[in-house]
Amino acid sequence: MAKRKIVMATGNTGKLxxxxxxxxxxxxxxxxxxxxxxxxAEETGDTFVENALQKARNAAEQTGLPAMADDSGLxxxxxxxxxxxxxxxxxxxxxxxxxxxxKLLDAxxxxxxxxxxxxxxxxxxxxxxxxxPLIAQGRWYGEIxxxxxxxxxxxxxxxxxxxxxxxxxxxxxxxxxxxxxxRGNAVRELCHLILADWGVSGGSV
Numbered sequence: 375m376a377k378r379k380i381v382m383a384t385g386n387t388g389k390l391x392x393x394x395x396x397x398x399x400x401x402x403x404x405x406x407x408x409x410x411x412x413x414x415a416e417e418t419g420d421t422f423v424e425n426a427l428q429k430a431r432n433a434a435e436q437t438g439l440p441a442m443a444d445d446s447g448l449x450x451x452x453x454x455x456x457x458x459x460x461x462x463x464x465x466x467x468x469x470x471x472x473x474x475x476x477k478l479l480d481a482x483x484x485x486x487x488x489x490x491x492x493x494x495x496x497x498x499x500x501x502x503x504x505x506x507p508l509i510a511q512g513r514w515y516g517e518i519x520x521x522x523x524x525x526x527x528x529x530x531x532x533x534x535x536x537x538x539x540x541x542x543x544x545x546x547x548x549x550x551x552x553x554x555x556x557r558g559n560a561v562r563e564l565c566h567l568i569l570a571d572w573g574v575s576g577g578s579v
Contacts, residue, residue, distance in 0.1 A: 388528035435502035512559030
């Protein structure tokens, strides 16, 4: 099909790279909102879906294009679901990935029950006022490792251990991660919904 343009409401280059790979063969051109001088939305929602919709509507309003956004985070059972929607700023508003990892490992220093999952809510709005947005969600179950492993990926990838693959997310190839991950599952489902909404069959997502 002819290329359709969607603005992707993220400033996270790692996340954008993953989504571009997932959508590479769908005929959808993904444009980062930073390329269109979009002022990022404030994330004031109480859930992943609310935050994703805020970001998507903001990007659509400023560009006039359909917009996709996701909000994702790490949910740790022993921490009563934290860091959750605050994952990117777990150690503070200006926290780096390493700052967040250090705080997480410190919080779990003497904890043996380390089950956790990544959660992703991916949304698509046809325009800023879209009252029937498309929404897909995905989860990736695993546990928190006691030390960092691997150098790929971003965020909490070096300490998120997948028992089925017997390694941390940061030790996986992009293809392996996209097959297993919360974002991969959510974006694949969302892409199917978008193509169906546009009346387009097929697609390789």
